[in-house]
Amino acid sequence: MEIMVYSENEKLFKELVTAASHLNASRITSAVIGSKEDAEKAAKYTDKVLFVDSSELGEYKPKEYVEALCNIVKASDPQVLLVGGTHKGNALAAMLSVKLGEPSVTEVSDLKITEEGLMVLRSAFGGVAVAEVRVGKKLFTKVASPKIACVKPGFFAPAEESKNGEIEKISVDVKSSTEVLEIKKKETGAGLEDADVVVVAGRGVKKKEDLSLIEDLAKALGGVVGVTRPLSADLHWAPTWVGMSGIAVKPKLYVGVGVSGQIQHIAGIRNSKVIMAVNTDPNAPIFEHADYGIVGDLYQVVPKLIEMLKS
Amino acid sequence: MDIIVCIKQSYDVQQLKFDPKTGEPMLAGAPRKMSDMDRRALEEALKIKENLGGTVKTVTVGPPESRDVVKEIYAMGADEAFVVTDLKLDKADPDLTAKIIVETIKKIGNFDLILAGAASTDDYSWQIPAKVAALLDLPFFPNAVSMTVDGGLVVESDLGDAIYKYKAPLPSVVSVSLEINEPRIPTLSAILKASRKQFTDFYLQDLGLEVVTELEVRKVVMPKVERKNVVVEATDPSKMEDGIKKILDELRKENVI
Ligand SMILES: Cc1cc2nc3c(=O)[nH]c(=O)nc-3n(C[C@H](O)[C@H](O)[C@H](O)COP(=O)(O)OP(=O)(O)OC[C@H]3O[C@@H](n4cnc5c(N)ncnc54)[C@H](O)[C@@H]3O)c2cc1C
Ligand SMILES: Nc1ncnc2c1ncn2[C@@H]1O[C@H](COP(=O)(O)O)[C@@H](O)[C@H]1O
Numbered sequence: 001m002e003i004m005v006y007s008e009n010e011k012l013f014k015e016l017v018t019a020a021s022h023l024n025a026s027r028i029t030s031a032v033i034g035s036k037e038d039a040e041k042a043a044k045y046t047d048k049v050l051f052v053d054s055s056e057l058g059e060y061k062p063k064e065y066v067e068a069l070c071n072i073v074k075a076s077d078p079q080v081l082l083v084g085g086t087h088k089g090n091a092l093a094a095m096l097s098v099k100l101g102e103p104s105v106t107e108v109s110d111l112k113i114t115e116e117g118l119m120v121l122r123s124a125f126g127g128v129a130v131a132e133v134r135v136g137k138k139l140f141t142k143v144a145s146p147k148i149a150c151v152k153p154g155f156f157a158p159a160e161e162s163k164n165g166e167i168e169k170i171s172v173d174v175k176s177s178t179e180v181l182e183i184k185k186k187e188t189g190a191g192l193e194d195a196d197v198v199v200v201a202g203r204g205v206k207k208k209e210d211l212s213l214i215e216d217l218a219k220a221l222g223g224v225v226g227v228t229r230p231l232s233a234d235l236h237w238a239p240t241w242v243g244m245s246g247i248a249v250k251p252k253l254y255v256g257v258g259v260s261g262q263i264q265h266i267a268g269i270r271n272s273k274v275i276m277a278v279n280t281d282p283n284a285p286i287f288e289h290a291d292y293g294i295v296g297d298l299y300q301v302v303p304k305l306i307e308m309l310k311s
Numbered sequence: 312m313d314i315i316v317c318i319k320q321s322y323d324v325q326q327l328k329f330d331p332k333t334g335e336p337m338l339a340g341a342p343r344k345m346s347d348m349d350r351r352a353l354e355e356a357l358k359i360k361e362n363l364g365g366t367v368k369t370v371t372v373g374p375p376e377s378r379d380v381v382k383e384i385y386a387m388g389a390d391e392a393f394v395v396t397d398l399k400l401d402k403a404d405p406d407l408t409a410k411i412i413v414e415t416i417k418k419i420g421n422f423d424l425i426l427a428g429a430a431s432t433d434d435y436s437w438q439i440p441a442k443v444a445a446l447l448d449l450p451f452f453p454n455a456v457s458m459t460v461d462g463g464l465v466v467e468s469d470l471g472d473a474i475y476k477y478k479a480p481l482p483s484v485v486s487v488s489l490e491i492n493e494p495r496i497p498t499l500s501a502i503l504k505a506s507r508k509q510f511t512d513f514y515l516q517d518l519g520l521e522v523v524t525e526l527e528v529r530k531v532v533m534p535k536v537e538r539k540n541v542v543v544e545a546t547d548p549s550k551m552e553d554g555i556k557k558i559l560d561e562l563r564k565e566n567v568i
Contacts, residue, residue: 087453094445132529179477183474
C-alpha cells in the first residue's frame with residue numbers, strides 16, 4: 001500500500017514519515033511543493049518524491065497550491081495521504097478532498113488501518129475529548145483516491161534519514177488572480193514543544209515588564225516561558241501561545257501562573273507529567289487539572305518561590 | 312457589498328459534561344452557543360456593510376436546536392438568516408455540511424464575499440470554509456487576522472509561520488480568527504426586536520440533498536488524566552512560606568525539580 005506524505009514544515013514532514021511507516025506502508029511517497037533542495041531532502045526519507053517547483057507557483061496561496069498537490073496525487077496512486085496539520089496543510093487537505101471526492105479529517109493524533117478502512121483518533125469538542133473516527137467506507141475505491149488525514153504536530157517521533165528516493169518533477173499550469181503583497185515572518189517559540197519545564201504566564205500577569213518575573217521563575221526551574229493565547233494573540237507579548245490552537249506541550253513540569261485553565265488551554269497541556277498552578281482564585285478551573293496548586297497572588301508567591309528554589 | 316456569513320450553533324464546550332462512568336459526553340440538551348469565530352465573522356461582515364452598504368445574510372446548518380442562534384444573528388444586525396435543519400444533521404461530516412451550505416448559498420443568489428470562522432468551537436476541524444470555497448471554485452484565505460474590502464479585497468492570513476497579506480479577487484471565501492475584531496454586544500431592545508423577525512427555514516429535501524456521510528464517529532471519550540489536586544493556601548503572607556515549602560517538597564519527590 002502506498003502512503004503519501006505532505007508537509008511544508010520539515011519537522012512535521014519527518015513525523016508524517018514515521019506515522020506512515022506505522023501504517024505498514026509498502027511505499028512512502030512524498031509530495032513536495034518547494035525548492036529543489038526541499039525535494040532532495042525529502043528523498044532521504046521516502047521511496048519517491050513527486051515534486052512541484054514552487055518557483056513556478058509563487059508563494060503559498062491555497063487555491064493555486066491545491067492544484068499542484070492535486071497533480072501530484074494524480075501522478076501516483078496513494079491510498080492514504082497524510083498532511084501536516086498546519087494552517088497551510090489543513091486548507092490544502094480540505095480543498096483537495098473536494099477535488100478528489102474523498103473524505104478528509106483533521107486534528108489527528110493517531111491512526112491505524114483495519115479491515116474497515118482508515119481509523120483515526122482526533123480531538124473532539126474543542127479539545128475536551130478524543131473521538132475515534134472511521135474515514136471513508138473502504139480504503140481503495142478508484143485510482144488516485146486517497147483518504148486524507150491531517151496529523152497534528154508532536155505525536156510521532158521524527159523519522160531518520162534512511163532512503164534515497166527517486167525524484168520526479170510534476171508540472172503545473174496555474175493562473176492566479178491573487179497577489180501576495182507581503183509576508184511577515186513570525187519569530188518561532190522558545191522550544192516549548194521539547195522543553196522539560198514550561199512556565200506559562202496568563203492574564204494574571206498585569207504588564208509586559210512583569211514577564212521578567214516569570215522568566216526568573218523559569219530560569220530557577222530550568223525551563224522556558226510560554227504564555228496563554230490572549231497574551232500572544234491580543235497583547236502581542238510573545239510570538240506564540242500554549243494550547244489547543246497554539247503549541248501543545250508535554251513537559252515533566254508545567255507551571256501555570258495567573259492562568260485560569262480554560263479548556264482550550266488545558267487541551268494543550270494535558271500530556272504534561274506534573275501540572276502546577278498559581279492563582280488568586282481558589283475556584284479557577286486550572287486547579288481541577290493540577291497536581292499542585294498555590295492559591296495566592298503571583299506577585300507575592302512567585303518571588304518567594306524563586307527565593308526558596310535558590311536556597 | 313453582499314456578504315454571506317456561515318454561522319454554526321456549536322456545543323458550548325466549556326460547559327459540556329461527561330458521564331463519570333463511561334467518559335462519554337452528555338449531549339442531550341447540552342448548552343450551545345454561536346461558534347466563537349463565527350461571531351467575529353458576522354461582526355466583520357456588519358462592519359463592511361456599515362462602511363460600504365449592501366447586505367449581510369447568514370447560513371446555519373445543523374440539528375433543530377440550531378435555530379436558536381437566529382435571534383442573536385438578527386440582534387447583531389444581519390439582514391436575513393437562512394437555516395437548514397434536520398435531526399440527522401448532528402452526525403453530519405464536513406463534506407456534507409459544506410455541500411448543504413453551498414446549496415443554500417446557491418438558493419440565496421448573488422454574493423460578493425463569503426465569511427466564516429476559521430474553526431468551529433466544537434468540531435474545530437478547519438475544513439468547512441475551505442470545502443465551501445473548493446465546491447464553488449473560489450479562492451480561499453484562511454485564518455484572517457485583518458481584512459479590508461474598500462477598493463478590493465486585502466486579507467492578512469495568519470498561516471502559522473508568517474502572516475501572509477493577499478490582494479484577492481471578489482468573490483472569495485475568507486475564514487476569520489478570534490483576534491480579527493471584538494464583536495458587538497447587542498442591545499436589549501435589539502434582542503427583543505430580533506425575536507419577532509422571520510427567517511428562512513430549509514429542509515434537506517428543499518435542497519435536493521440527503522444525509523450521506525463518509526466520516527463516522529465511533530466513540531467519543533474524555534481522556535481521563537488523574538491529577539493529585541493538592542492545593543495550598545498562600546493568600547495570607549504568614550502561611551505562604553509553609554504552603555510553598557510543602558509544594559516544593561512534593562515536586563522534589565516527583566523528581567521534576
Ligand atoms: C477556539 C478557541 C481556541 C483557543 N485556543 C487557546 C489556546 O490554544 N491557548 C490558550 O491559552 N487559550 C486559548 N483560547 C482562549 C481560552 O478560552 C481562554 O480565554 C484563555 O486561555 C484565557 O487565558 P488566561 O488564563 O491567561 O486569562 P484569564 O482567563 O483572564 O485568567 C486569568 C487568571 O489569572 C488569575 N489572576 C489574576 N490576577 C492574579 C494574580 N495577581 N495572581 C495570580 N493569579 C491571578 C485570575 O484568577 C484568572 O484565573 C482559545 C479560545 C477559543 C475560543
Ligand atoms: N453547521 C454549520 N453551519 C454553518 N456554518 C458552519 C457549520 N459548520 C461549520 N461552519 C462554518 O465553518 C467554520 C469552520 O468550521 P469547522 O470546519 O467545523 O472548524 C465555522 O466557524 C463556521 O463559520
